[in-house]
Amino acid sequence: xxxxxxxxxxxxxxxxxxxxxxxxxxxxxxxxxxxxxxxxxxxxxxxxxxxxxxxxxxxxxxxxxxxxxxxxxxxxxxxxxxxxxxxxxxxxxxxxxxxxxxxxxxxxxxxxxxxxxxxxxxxxxxxxxxxxxxxxxxxxxxxxxxxxxxxxxxxxxxxxxxxxxxxxxxxxxxxxxxxxxxxxxxxxxxxxxxxxxxxxxxxxxxxxxxxxxxxxxxxxxxxxxxxxxxxxxxxxxxxxxxxxxxxxxxxxxxxxxxxxxxxxxxxxxxxxxxxxxxxxxxxxxxxxxxxxxxxxxxxxxxxxxxxxxxxxxxxxxxxxxxxxxxxxxxxxxxxxxxxxxxxxxxxxxxxxxxxxxxxxxxxxxxxxxxxxxxxxxxxxxxxxxxxxxxxxxxxxxxxxxxxxxxxxxxxxxxxxxxxxxxxxxxxxxxxxxxxxxxxxxxxxxxxxxxxxxxxxxxxxxxxxxxxxxxxxxxxxxxxxxxxxxxxxxxxxxxxxxxxxxxxxxxxxxxxxxxxxxxxxxxxxxxxxxxxxxxxxxxxxxxxxxxxxxxxxxxxxxxxxxxxxxxxxxxxxxxxxxxxxxxxxxxxxxxxxxxxxxxxxxxxxxxxxxxxxxxxxxxxxxxxxxxxxxxxxxxxxxxxxxxxxx
Numbered sequence: 001x002x003x004x005x006x007x008x009x010x011x012x013x014x015x016x017x018x019x020x021x022x023x024x025x026x027x028x029x030x031x032x033x034x035x036x037x038x039x040x041x042x043x044x045x046x047x048x049x050x051x052x053x054x055x056x057x058x059x060x061x062x063x064x065x066x067x068x069x070x071x072x073x074x075x076x077x078x079x080x081x082x083x084x085x086x087x088x089x090x091x092x093x094x095x096x097x098x099x100x101x102x103x104x105x106x107x108x109x110x111x112x113x114x115x116x117x118x119x120x121x122x123x124x125x126x127x128x129x130x131x132x133x134x135x136x137x138x139x140x141x142x143x144x145x146x147x148x149x150x151x152x153x154x155x156x157x158x159x160x161x162x163x164x165x166x167x168x169x170x171x172x173x174x175x176x177x178x179x180x181x182x183x184x185x186x187x188x189x190x191x192x193x194x195x196x197x198x199x200x201x202x203x204x205x206x207x208x209x210x211x212x213x214x215x216x217x218x219x220x221x222x223x224x225x226x227x228x229x230x231x232x233x234x235x236x237x238x239x240x241x242x243x244x245x246x247x248x249x250x251x252x253x254x255x256x257x258x259x260x261x262x263x264x265x266x267x268x269x270x271x272x273x274x275x276x277x278x279x280x281x282x283x284x285x286x287x288x289x290x291x292x293x294x295x296x297x298x299x300x301x302x303x304x305x306x307x308x309x310x311x312x313x314x315x316x317x318x319x320x321x322x323x324x325x326x327x328x329x330x331x332x333x334x335x336x337x338x339x340x341x342x343x344x345x346x347x348x349x350x351x352x353x354x355x356x357x358x359x360x361x362x363x364x365x366x367x368x369x370x371x372x373x374x375x376x377x378x379x380x381x382x383x384x385x386x387x388x389x390x391x392x393x394x395x396x397x398x399x400x401x402x403x404x405x406x407x408x409x410x411x412x413x414x415x416x417x418x419x420x421x422x423x424x425x426x427x428x429x430x431x432x433x434x435x436x437x438x439x440x441x442x443x444x445x446x447x448x449x450x451x452x453x454x455x456x457x458x459x460x461x462x463x464x465x466x467x468x469x470x471x472x473x474x475x476x477x478x479x480x481x482x483x484x485x486x487x488x489x490x491x492x493x494x495x496x497x498x499x500x501x502x503x504x505x506x507x508x509x510x511x512x513x514x515x516x517x518x519x520x521x522x523x524x525x526x527x528x529x530x531x532x533x534x535x536x537x538x539x540x541x542x543x544x545x546x547x548x549x550x551x552x553x554x555x556x557x558x559x560x561x562x563x564x565x566x567x568x569x570x571x572x573x574x575x576x577x578x579x580x581x582x583x584x585x586x587x588x589x590x591x592x593x594x595x596x597x598x599x600x601x602x603x604x605x606x607x608x609x610x611x612x613x614x615x616x617x618x619x620x621x622x623x624x625x626x627x628x629x630x631x632x633x634x635x636x637x638x639x640x641x642x643x644x645x
Contacts, residue, residue: 113127142211361639391416415606
């Protein structure tokens with residue numbers, strides 16, 4: 001009997017040693033239900049025990065109600081107290097009762113930089129930009145259990161946490177002592193959860209900046225996922241860092257029928273007409289708190305000035321022909337033309353509508369009358385900013401061409417734009433010469449280390465998919481033209497462009513503010529490969545603030561049907577543009593990565609517009625904006641769905 005006990009003890013000891021080796025403390029990749037160290041074992045770790053407990057593929061939608069100050073995941077409407085419940089079991093395998101210390105970390109895994117540099121194998125300096133957090137009160141480092149007896153029993157520990165904006169409580173996002181969590185909203189995409197449990201002795205060796213994620217080391221944050229999975233924390237003998245197999249997919253899907261907010265700032269503090277305010281569009285408290293959308297007012301300056309022909313017509317419905325276009329272009333004398341700027345809404349809520357029954361938004365470029373003479377852009381913009389995400393919209397925007405191939409003058413645009421804000425929303429520093437300081441500045445604009453401007457565009461219009469190796473010729477004046485076309489481009493267009501009357505161009509653009517840091521920063525036309533396709537990027541010169549790719553598509557396919565999908569997939573190191581008839585049939589039409597352009601890492605908003613462009617912005621366009629008629633009738637566009645995931 002004594003020999004059997006001795007044999008059993010030896011076997012148990014060997015199994016314990018083997019287990020300790022297999023589940024080495026601080027191993028963040030184990031998926032087994034039990035993890036063991038010298039002093040304790042963990043079992044049944046569940047970071048989401050009160051949310052779809054039986055699912056390993058959890059989804060949660062951001063709650064837009066009362067989210068004007070930022071999102072929390074979950075919201076008070078999604079769990080009993082607006083928190084996730086962490087649950088785990090711990091067994092004391094030491095020689096005496098003892099306390100243990102624990103902390104839950106979360107990190108967005110879809111839109112992150114790898115924690116470890118693939119070349120140096122050291123910490124990736126960009127990993128501090130990842131969206132990770134722990135307890136809201138960052139001053140609470142590791143929490144202590146009560147003294148747990150060494151009784152060979154598992155003891156259940158529970159706690160609560162939630163995902164919030166600015167989870168490190170970074171002072172960059174504070175104003176007047178207030179934590180503006182909306183300035184660094186939770187990212188959409190997949191989150192994973194890492195539970196770290198340790199003894200008191202090991203706790204003393206964990207750096208302050210890892211215990212309290214609001215602290216820095218050498219002016220940089222330390223990503224805890226690096227420390228415990230790759231760094232010094234991986235070797236701690238009595239620390240277990242376990243990444244749960246259960247993850248959470250956060251998706252944003254705003255209710256487009258929940259109203260449209262009117263922001264006074266859009267009108268530069270000037271008085272404006274509020275007579276069109278209604279239950280679903282305006283500024284009342286309910287709309288302010290809950291509406292996910294506001295009316296967008298395009299920027300207007302002298303670059304949008306036209307001297308337009310005094311003609312009103314419905315190009316799409318009236319079978320307006322090329323003969324009509326050329327006749328009207330030549331018929332009117334300069335003094336008969338209508339000098340005007342491209343206009344924006346003077347009466348908010350008149351041209352944008354939120355439909356709560358069908359959960360959609362309708363926008364309308366208004367028709368005009370003799371004496372009014374206006375081409376008015378229209379659009380909407382989201383109110384809640386994000387960093388990164390796959391933005392997919394389902395829309396029925398206006399057709400751009402009639403059956404004669406004549407353009408109606410509008411550009412359909414789906415685009416992301418900086419949320420602004422100055423320093424709190426600065427992009428990552430450009431380490432080679434800096435960014436051009438302003439959006440509108442020219443070649444002589446100064447360069448600065450950081451800016452808050454960013455923009456990623458779909459712009460769809462009638463223009464050739466031209467990609468010149470050099471700059472276009474300068475503007476010229478045709479002395480034989482009694483019209484106003486003194487700023488025409490003298491560009492011979494190839495036959496294969498002029499004959500494709502049913503084609504429009506999908507232009508995909510990233511405004512990188514001319515940061516020269518990307519290793520393949522280029523001017524002119526340059527190829528880039530992705531998934532077997534070759535795209536051609538174009539930049540006018542070394543000071544030009546944007547890089548563009550163009551692709552011809554059929555107008556009828558994109559805009560003649562009931563709807564079409566457009567997608568901007570914005571990732572930390574690349575941007576992908578896709579279009580398609582359904583979410584499962586999307587195809588790429590544009591691609592860029594960090595080797596050719598600076599990918600923005602600040603917070604942006606989504607805009608959808610039907611807008612009038614000065615065609616001087618699009619050299620080679622076969623129709624000049626000011627030779628196209630003013631619109632006779634309203635031109636509607638409908639927005640059915642927005643999903644960010």
